[in-house]
Amino acid sequence: MSNWTRRAFVSVGVLAGGGILVGVAMRPGNRADNLAELVAGENETLVHAFVKIDQDNIVTAVVPHAEMGQGAQTALAQMLAEELDADWDRVRVEEAPPVAGYAHYTVGRGYLFKDLNLPDIVVPSFEGVMMRLSNSLDLQVTGGSMSVRVTGTYGMRVAGAATRDMLKRAAAKAWQVPVDEITTEKSMLIHGATSRAEPYAVFAAAAAGMTPSYSPKLKQLEEYKIIGQPVPRFDIPAKVDGTAKFALDVRLPGMVYATVKRSPVFGGRIASIDDTAARAVEGVLGVVVISASESDTFIGAFAVGEAVAVVAEGYWAAQRGLRALEIEWDGGGNETVSSNSIFAQFEQDISAAKDRKIDLEQGDFEAVFASSQKVINADYRVPHLAHTCMEPLNATAEFRDGHCEIWIGCQNPLGFRRAVADALGIRADNVTLHNMLMGGGFGRKSRADWAIQVVHLAKTVGRPVQLIWSREEDIRQDFYRPAILSRFRAAIDESGELEAWQNTYVNKLEPTEAPLIPYDVAAKDIGHIDSPIHVPWGAWRSVDHSQHCFFTESFIDEVAVAAGRDPLEYRASLLKDHPRHLAVLQKAAREAEWGQPLAQGRGRGIALQESFGSIVAEVVEVTVVDGQASVDRVVAVIDPGFAVAPDGVTAQIESGIVYGLTAALYGEITIENGSVVQSNFHDYEALRMAQTPQIETFIINSGHAAGGAGEPGTPPAAPALANAIFDATGQRLRELPFSKHLQFI
Amino acid sequence: MKKKLSVNGVQHTVDVDPSTPLLWVLREQLALTGTKFGCGIAQCGACTVMIDGVPIRSCVLPLASLEGRQVMTIEGLAPSDEKLHPLQQAWIEHQVPQCGYCQSGQLMSAAALLARNPEPTDAEIDGAMQGNICRCGMYGRIRKAIKSAATSRIAQSELHTFDKTDEASDE
Numbered sequence A: 001m002s003n004w005t006r007r008a009f010v011s012v013g014v015l016a017g018g019g020i021l022v023g024v025a026m027r028p029g030n031r032a033d034n035l036a037e038l039v040a041g042e043n044e045t046l047v048h049a050f051v052k053i054d055q056d057n058i059v060t061a062v063v064p065h066a067e068m069g070q071g072a073q074t075a076l077a078q079m080l081a082e083e084l085d086a087d088w089d090r091v092r093v094e095e096a097p098p099v100a101g102y103a104h105y106t107v108g109r110g111y112l113f114k115d116l117n118l119p120d121i122v123v124p125s126f127e128g129v130m131m132r133l134s135n136s137l138d139l140q141v142t143g144g145s146m147s148v149r150v151t152g153t154y155g156m157r158v159a160g161a162a163t164r165d166m167l168k169r170a171a172a173k174a175w176q177v178p179v180d181e182i183t184t185e186k187s188m189l190i191h192g193a194t195s196r197a198e199p200y201a202v203f204a205a206a207a208a209g210m211t212p213s214y215s216p217k218l219k220q221l222e223e224y225k226i227i228g229q230p231v232p233r234f235d236i237p238a239k240v241d242g243t244a245k246f247a248l249d250v251r252l253p254g255m256v257y258a259t260v261k262r263s264p265v266f267g268g269r270i271a272s273i274d275d276t277a278a279r280a281v282e283g284v285l286g287v288v289v290i291s292a293s294e295s296d297t298f299i300g301a302f303a304v305g306e307a308v309a310v311v312a313e314g315y316w317a318a319q320r321g322l323r324a325l326e327i328e329w330d331g332g333g334n335e336t337v338s339s340n341s342i343f344a345q346f347e348q349d350i351s352a353a354k355d356r357k358i359d360l361e362q363g364d365f366e367a368v369f370a371s372s373q374k375v376i377n378a379d380y381r382v383p384h385l386a387h388t389c390m391e392p393l394n395a396t397a398e399f400r401d402g403h404c405e406i407w408i409g410c411q412n413p414l415g416f417r418r419a420v421a422d423a424l425g426i427r428a429d430n431v432t433l434h435n436m437l438m439g440g441g442f443g444r445k446s447r448a449d450w451a452i453q454v455v456h457l458a459k460t461v462g463r464p465v466q467l468i469w470s471r472e473e474d475i476r477q478d479f480y481r482p483a484i485l486s487r488f489r490a491a492i493d494e495s496g497e498l499e500a501w502q503n504t505y506v507n508k509l510e511p512t513e514a515p516l517i518p519y520d521v522a523a524k525d526i527g528h529i530d531s532p533i534h535v536p537w538g539a540w541r542s543v544d545h546s547q548h549c550f551f552t553e554s555f556i557d558e559v560a561v562a563a564g565r566d567p568l569e570y571r572a573s574l575l576k577d578h579p580r581h582l583a584v585l586q587k588a589a590r591e592a593e594w595g596q597p598l599a600q601g602r603g604r605g606i607a608l609q610e611s612f613g614s615i616v617a618e619v620v621e622v623t624v625v626d627g628q629a630s631v632d633r634v635v636a637v638i639d640p641g642f643a644v645a646p647d648g649v650t651a652q653i654e655s656g657i658v659y660g661l662t663a664a665l666y667g668e669i670t671i672e673n674g675s676v677v678q679s680n681f682h683d684y685e686a687l688r689m690a691q692t693p694q695i696e697t698f699i700i701n702s703g704h705a706a707g708g709a710g711e712p713g714t715p716p717a718a719p720a721l722a723n724a725i726f727d728a729t730g731q732r733l734r735e736l737p738f739s740k741h742l743q744f745i
Numbered sequence B: 001m002k003k004k005l006s007v008n009g010v011q012h013t014v015d016v017d018p019s020t021p022l023l024w025v026l027r028e029q030l031a032l033t034g035t036k037f038g039c040g041i042a043q044c045g046a047c048t049v050m051i052d053g054v055p056i057r058s059c060v061l062p063l064a065s066l067e068g069r070q071v072m073t074i075e076g077l078a079p080s081d082e083k084l085h086p087l088q089q090a091w092i093e094h095q096v097p098q099c100g101y102c103q104s105g106q107l108m109s110a111a112a113l114l115a116r117n118p119e120p121t122d123a124e125i126d127g128a129m130q131g132n133i134c135r136c137g138m139y140g141r142i143r144k145a146i147k148s149a150a151t152s153r154i155a156q157s158e159l160h161t162f163d164k165t166d167e168a169s170d171e
C-alpha cells in the first residue's frame, strides 16, 4: 500500500492498534483539509495526527484529550516520546481540535468494548467498524479514566513506534545502509558504523512518504526511559502566574455578558415574567428566553429546560438584572417531590421487588438463606450530589453568517460541537469549537446544556456573548450523582464463613460492574429495580463506583464483624482467586501498620475497589471524641498496571480521596418542593485544608493492562472512613454524609 | 462614574458602576483574568487579591471602597518578568496545581501569610488557607509548598511587598 491515503485507510480499515488510523497521515501536497489546522507552520510535516516533528526537531504530541487537571496530556506525551525515542526536553503537547477527522476511535473502542484486550494485530474489518462507530458517535471524550489506558496504549505508543520505524527506514534509504543498523536516541538517527547522526527533522518528510508498519514493535517495560519517570507537567507554569486560559478568561471585542436561570423545579417552565425592573438595572441590555430542548450526545439524551437570561455590559449588571426579574414558574407537576418522598419511593419499590433485574446470579442462594445459621441485613443510602467544579459553568460564543464559534471547557468537544450544531439547526462543519482549560470537570462537563444556552444567546444578541452561571445555578441545575437505596442480606455459617450475598438497589447506571464484588462467595444474587425520579442524573467522578463501593465495602465489613473476624483478614481470605486485589489490600494494610494498637477514641478502616482498570485499597485513620471527629490519615495503594507518570498518579489519588471525603463528610443535595435546597459553598461544603488528612500513596506496577488514575481513588474513601468510624466508636453509619452524625473538626 | 484604581503598581481609571465588585472590574475592565470567580459570596477564595498586603475576597469588595488603596493580583506577584515569587517556584517544584483554577487565589492567600509571618506553623498555614477551596484537593501539596518557600533563603529576602507605585495610566 504505497499509495496510502485517508480514503484507502478508512475503507480498508488498515492498521493494528490505534494512532495512525485516527490520525490520518499527511504529506506535503496531500493535506486533508480538516487536519490542516494541526500543521501550523510552513516547516512542519505531520507524520500522522498523533505526532509532528518540525524543522527544529521539536516533537509535538497532538493529544485528543482535554486537560481537566489530570496531567493526562503530559502522560500521553511521555508514552509517545518513549516509543519514538524522542528528546524529552524538546517534546511539546497540543490538544487536537475537534474536527471530524479526529473522531476518537480509540476512545470509542475502549468505551464500547470495556476492557477488551486487543491483540497487536487487529482484524482490519473490526477496526473499520470501530472507526465508523466512533465517527458516528462523535467521540472525543475525557472521562472514564480513558486517556492513558486507551489513547495512550493503543494510540500514542503505537504512533510513536510507527513513526520511529518510518524515520529509520527513511534514513536507511538515504544513507544506503540496512535499517537494522540504525539506532535512535534523543530524536536523533544514528548509524554507528559510518559515524553518521542526523536529527529526526531531516527525515520527517521522507518518513511521511513511507508505508507505516501495521504492528510496530513496542518496547518492553525494562526498556523504558521516559515512561515511569516523574516528569514535570507541561501545564503547570501557566497555572502559577495567572496566564493559563480557562473558558472564563476569553475576551473578545464587543463581547457582552449574560447569566441565566432555569426552573428551580427540574423540568418546569416559565409561566410569566415581568422584566421591567431588570431592564431598568444600569448596564442591562436585554432579557432573553431560551426555549426548552432535547439533546442527544454521547453519554445519553438529556433535556435542557427553558431558561431566562439577562444580557448586560458586565456580569455584575447581568446578575443584578437576573435578581430583579419577577418570574413565575410552572413546576410541571413535580412541585411536591422531596428527598423524603424519593427515598420512600425507593423503599417501596425495593420492598415490592417488582420487575427486579438480575446483574449477577450464582449458586443456590435461596437454599443457603433458608438453612443458614446467621443472616445479616442492612440498608444503605446515599443522597444526590452536585459536582461543584471550581470553575462555574461558562462559555463564550459568537454567531455570524451562519457560522458559530464557541469557546468552552468541556469533556467531549466533538459531542458538544454536534449538540451545538443541532441546537442551531446548522451543520457541524459550521461550528468551530475551541476547547479551553477546564477548572474541574468531574463528569459535569460532559453534558452540553450550557453550551446550547450560550449559542442561542449569541445568535439572538448578534454579538459575542460570555455566559456565566452563578454558583447557585451551578449547584441547582446540575446532573447529579444519583441518590440510591441499596439493600443487603448475607448469610454466614457457624464458623463465620460467608455463604451467600444478596443485594438489591435502585436505578442501575454505569459502569455495569460497579455493584459486583471481588469476594469469593458461592451464592450471589445481585439485582436492581428501576425507580424513576425527576432529578436529572449525570456521571460523577468514578460514576456508580462511588456509591456502590460505599455500600459493598461497608457491608463486607459488617459481615466480618458479625463473623467475629478481623476485616482485613476476612477480606483477604475471600480473595484467593484475585492475587492483584490481595496484593493491593495487603500492601495498604502493611503501610498503614494495620494491627498496631491505636489510642482510645481512634479507629482504622479499610476498603478496596477495582474501577476503570485500576485496583485501589485505602486505609483511613480517624479520631472520634464526644461526637467530634477528625480524619487523620489515609494510606492508599493503587495498582494501575503501570504508572506512566507516577507523580501524576499520586496527585490523582490524593485528589480523588479529597473528592470522596468531601462527599462522605458533607455532600448532600436535598430536594424540597421538587427543587434543590443548597445553593453555594456555605451550605454545600467542600473539604478545606484543615480537615484534609495526611495522604500517603503507594503504586504497584504489576505490568497488567493500563488502568485509570483520575477516578479510582474516589470510591474507597467513604467506606474506609465508615469502617474506621465503626472501629473507633462501634457505630455503623449506613448513610452519607457522616456530618449528619458527627461534627468534623 | 470614573474611579481611580491602583493595581500591581499601575494607576487605572475605570468607568463603571461603583457598586461593582473589584473581581469584575479586574476581569472585565482591566482584562486581568488571573483572578477567578468561584462563588461570589466570599466562600471559596478563588478571587483572592491583596489589598495593602491583606488577602481580600475581591468578589464582595465594591470598587467604591478602593480609593487610595493598593491592589495586587496574581499578575503582580512575581517580582519581575524573569523571576518568580518563591511561592510560585515552590508551586512548580511540588507540582501543586491540578486544574489550576483555584491557584491564583491560593497563591495570594499564601503570599499574604508569608509576608506577615515568614515561618508559619502547620496550624497557622491551615488557618490562613481555610478560606481557599481546592476542588481538586491539592491541600497537602499546597501546605508543603508553602513550607518549602518559607524555609528557602530566597523567601526570607525577597518576599514581595509594594514599595513603589508607577504613575502609569491605561488611558
Ligand code: FES
Pocket (backbone or CB within 6 Å): B036, B037, B038, B039, B040, B041, B042, B043, B044, B045, B046, B047, B048, B057, B058, B059, B060
Ligand atoms: S469568588 Fe470570591 S470567594 Fe469565591
Ligand code: FES
Pocket (backbone or CB within 6 Å): A069, A390, A439, A440, B097, B098, B099, B100, B101, B102, B103, B133, B134, B135, B136, B137, B138
Ligand atoms: S487545582 Fe483545581 S481547584 Fe485547585
